[in-house]
Amino acid sequence: MDIESFALERWLAEHEHGAAVNLGDSGVRPLEADRFDTDPGRLGYVIPTNGDPDLRATVADRYDRAPDELLFTCGTQEANLLAVLATLDRGDHAVCVTPTYQSLHSLPAAVGEVTRVELAAPDWTLDPDAVADAIEPNTELIVLNNPNNPTGKIHPQEMVDAVYDLAAAADAYLLADEVYRPLAEPDERVEPVAGMGPHGVSTCGLSKGWGLPGLRFGWLAGPEEVVTAAWEWKDYTTISPSAFGQHVGRQAIEREDELLAENRTHVRRNRELVAEFVEEYGLDWLLPAGATGFLTVPEAFESSEAFCRALVEEGVVVAPGETFDRPGYVRVGFGADRATVADGLERMGRVIEDRRSA
Incomplete structure (x- = not known):
């Protein structure tokens, strides 16, 4: 059996450790263990x-x-x-x-x-x-x-x-x-x-x-x-x-009913933050279910990977579309805690504005 390298996991392994803001994850912020009997x-x-x-x-x-x-x-x-x-x-x-x-x-x-x-x-x-x-x-x-x-x-x-x-x-x-x-x-x-x-x-x-x-x-x-x-x-x-x-x-x-209702509410509120960001910077996406969105890359950047590397320099990790064989997009995870998502979007905005004004 010969299997190709997992592009997304290799990208995250290279960049997410030590990042100030990780919007590369695709799930909901993890629940605390003390909410359960762990023995x-x-x-x-x-x-x-x-x-x-x-x-x-x-x-x-x-x-x-x-x-x-x-x-x-x-x-x-x-x-x-x-x-x-x-x-x-x-x-x-x-x-x-x-x-x-x-x-x-x-x-x-x-x-x-x-x-x-x-x-x-x-x-x-x-x-x-x-x-x-x-x-x-x-x-x-x-x-x-x-x-x-x-x-x-x-x-x-x-x-x-x-x-x-x-x-x-x-x-x-x-x-x-x-x-x-x-x-x-x-x-x-x-x-x-x-x-x-x-x-x-x-x-x-x-x-x-x-x-x-x-x-x-x-x-x-x-x-x-x-x-x-x-x-x-x-x-x-x-x-x-x-x-x-x-x-x-x-x-x-x-x-299940309690936890999923809580998590859907959390994701819904964070999705609104991303929707505002997408509109403010003239990007495009499909309003998603789940906790990830596939955003178009700002025109000032020559590729999604170039945009993502600029974001890494600003302390933010997202996933380039190349890791899904779809250049021109980035996957942004918005399931993290709300303050983290807001911080990440603010940093992404600064990167876009700096490139547009360069």
């Missing part, structure tokens, strides 16, 4: 290693799935890895909707062949006909991120239904990374793909919507044959979910 008792393996059956039943129910159709993982990232390994073999083909989080196309490309279907700017619209054109006789997997990272686009139900039908007709699986779905307003949410039928696989976790990235607690839901194959691969990765993560994760899931 799981003995720190042994979780038994059974696919996760506590009662908690699996609780989470699986939201997908109309049985407990054995859900696997707890080390974050959504591991869930995506295991989903790809469970559905693709060497020589298989996948269709991946981009731009997206790099692992959602790099992981399939490390196993088989990939055809990308690009979202159409500026509204980042998904064209099901383009997905249909990309499907080949050996297509086993179609990959979607909904809501989308980096753009914040929610693909509406009719679009997801159409892509699911294409996957079913091709006897392929539709894998949807839905880690930002909890941050979407309830009336905006699309049905989870794993609840749509035998060809749907959903991944999610507590990092983004719940503001608990340090738990590294996620899951994969879908047909039993996919979940069983993923569990067998997990024997070679993390074996079981984290005992600590599962212990705190259970409490977070029990308090």
Whole structure:
């Protein structure tokens, strides 16, 4: 298996440590540990290693799935890895909707062949006909991120239904990374793909919507044959979910309504700050769900990377569009505490004004 370097993670590794303001993150500001009971008792393996059956039943129910159709993982990232390994073999083909989080196309490309279907700017619209054109006789997997990272686009139900039908007709699986779905307003949410039928696989976790990235607690839901194959691969990765993560994760899931309402309010207020910034400096973006926006680069800068490097000099880290194979944009995370977001936007404004006056 040969996998390409993860451009976004390498960029963040180079610049976020020691930055005065980090707007490169894509989740909600982490919750304090003292809001939970943090003593799981003995720190042994979780038994059974696919996760506590009662908690699996609780989470699986939201997908109309049985407990054995859900696997707890080390974050959504591991869930995506295991989903790809469970559905693709060497020589298989996948269709991946981009731009997206790099692992959602790099992981399939490390196993088989990939055809990308690009979202159409500026509204980042998904064209099901383009997905249909990309499907080949050996297509086993179609990959979607909904809501989308980096753009914040929610693909509406009719679009997801159409892509699911294409996957079913091709006897392929539709894998949807839905880690930002909890941050979407309830009336905006699309049905989870794993609840749509035998060809749907959903991944999610507590990092983004719940503001608990340090738990590294996620899951994969879908047909039993996919979940069983993923569990067998997990024997070679993390074996079981984290005992600590599962212990705190259970409490977070029990308090889901409270925590998600709090975090959605937080993100909504911060989104208003970014919207004011976008308007003030004549930029463009799609008003996003989730906690990231994909902003156009100010005209005074020759590239998104040049803009981002100028921001680093001002102490601010954001993600250049090149890390998503979309030059001309920057991904700005606005899930941090409000003062941090305001500080970062003020610094970004100074960089733009200094360049315009130079």
